[in-house]
Amino acid sequence: MMTKFLSRNRHTVQRLGFSAITVMALFTVLPIIGTITFILVKGGSAISLDFLSGFPHDGMRAGGILPAIVGTLYLTLGTAFFSVPLGIAAAIYLAEYAKENRWTRLIRLAIINLAGIPSVVYGLFGLGLFVLFLQFGTSILAASLTLSIMTLPVIISTSEEALRAVPQAFRTVSISLGATRWQTISRIILKEALPGILTGVILGLERAAGETAPILFTGAAFFLPQLPQSPFDATMALPYHLFVISTQVPEMPIQIQYGTALVLLVFVLTMNVIATVIRSRARAKRQW
């Protein structure tokens, strides 16, 4: 009788425990869905052609957000320009060339630390090095460079993982056919690892596109009457614009705020969805 009681008790505990954990997981996930739906619903009515293709006027209280959209596009492309080649090359080094020694461990430690540095500290660094020391000024160039160092760890670690997932046999065969190491990497391994690398690159750039703190003092402008003309111009950007109109501009129409949040969210979510689709399609197609 005692054992019967105990065993019933055990299973009651399990049922209670599982329910509690499930509720916790729901509490974690439901706000995410809620947040996204809320902004989609609230911001939807603000979206129009004028809003997407016009300049702000009346102290940003009317008009569109074109310069912020274009600015975020420029910053994302600028970041990609620097961080993609460097990040993939670093990943190739770690996956294909590096031996497991003290230096390699130091590189890995450096990458982990780069990933953990607060975004506002990147902003300070960008201000110190790119804006002031190298005299790029508050510019797209300085902001892109700052953002690209911030995205490096994401690109390096995901690309390295993708390269390592390519079976060793691919390398052995290629080398035995007389290819050099670089020919093997550039023509065989990179091609096989491409979907994984692409996923990592997009996820890294997604983060860069949504960041505000690193561009605050390196490239973001409060308001500009025209689109930036060169990499040495400052630019408006969606995340900074959302920050400005939700905290710095009194009597800001709520519609424009929700609309801006929606455009930023769609920009970032689209990148996220593309990355997820590439990853799952590559997984389904993979034959090794």
Added chain:
Amino acid sequence: MEKSLSWREFIITRLIQTSGYSAILFVALIFFFLLREGLPTLGQVDAASLLNIRWYPIENYFGILPLITGSLIVTLGAALIAVPFGIGTAVYISEIAPRWMREILKPLVELLGGLPSVVLGFLGILVLAPFLRVFLDLPTGLTALAGSLLLGGIAVPTVVSVAEDALDSVPRAYREGAWALGATRWQTIWRVTLPAAKSGVLTAVMLGVGRAIGETMAVMMVTGNAPVLALQPGSLFSPVRTMTATIAAEMGEVANGSTHYHVLFFIGMVLFIISLVVNIIASSVVFRSKKRAERILS
């Protein structure tokens, strides 16, 4: 032909190697520039006034204690939310959820990690803060608590993904052994799987906390930005100001090279060192446990 090929190979190999080492260079550069702009603080403000409780730069009061306590209380609150919910969600995803549920939950949590913090801050101002003000009957909803709630949400994806990896890497045989001895799945989770994944879960907690300390925009938007010393638990319900928010809010308005400018870099230096310590400890925990696992296997 042969010769040019091997030259090309040589140059490309060097380029790739240099890129690999660039990560070390960047960490060193970041540290160097923070020191270069931050250390002059010590010549201009003496240590006693730096450790004062008054932050009022216009009148040359540069006490950073209120900013440190502000960061601490917000981060502590965030950890109290992110740790149980993060680990709970990781346990659910890795041990309890059916396969189809897992396929939905994992991308969703990843999505949360990708949401720009400025969007969360925006919702914090418009939705969370007014709700807290009415619900808790506070003079303002822009409080440390609002910051903690948002930061908790921002730190959760980090905790979930690292903890879930740790749980996933516990060998299946451990669980099967426990089941064979008559343990329920719940007992197995608590007494076998979680203890076996302990070091990874600890890493998850540390990285989550590190993420919370460094978060800037969302915190700046919802904590009310009052640089007051936050020492009692009651401070959770009043406005505070964190180190990150101070830098972000004030750097745009200071003259380059002024004392205020150097102090802000000094705060950045402190943040950098905190994140360095957190990450080095976290990665050495993982490293040690891996070595132990190798010992067991050999």
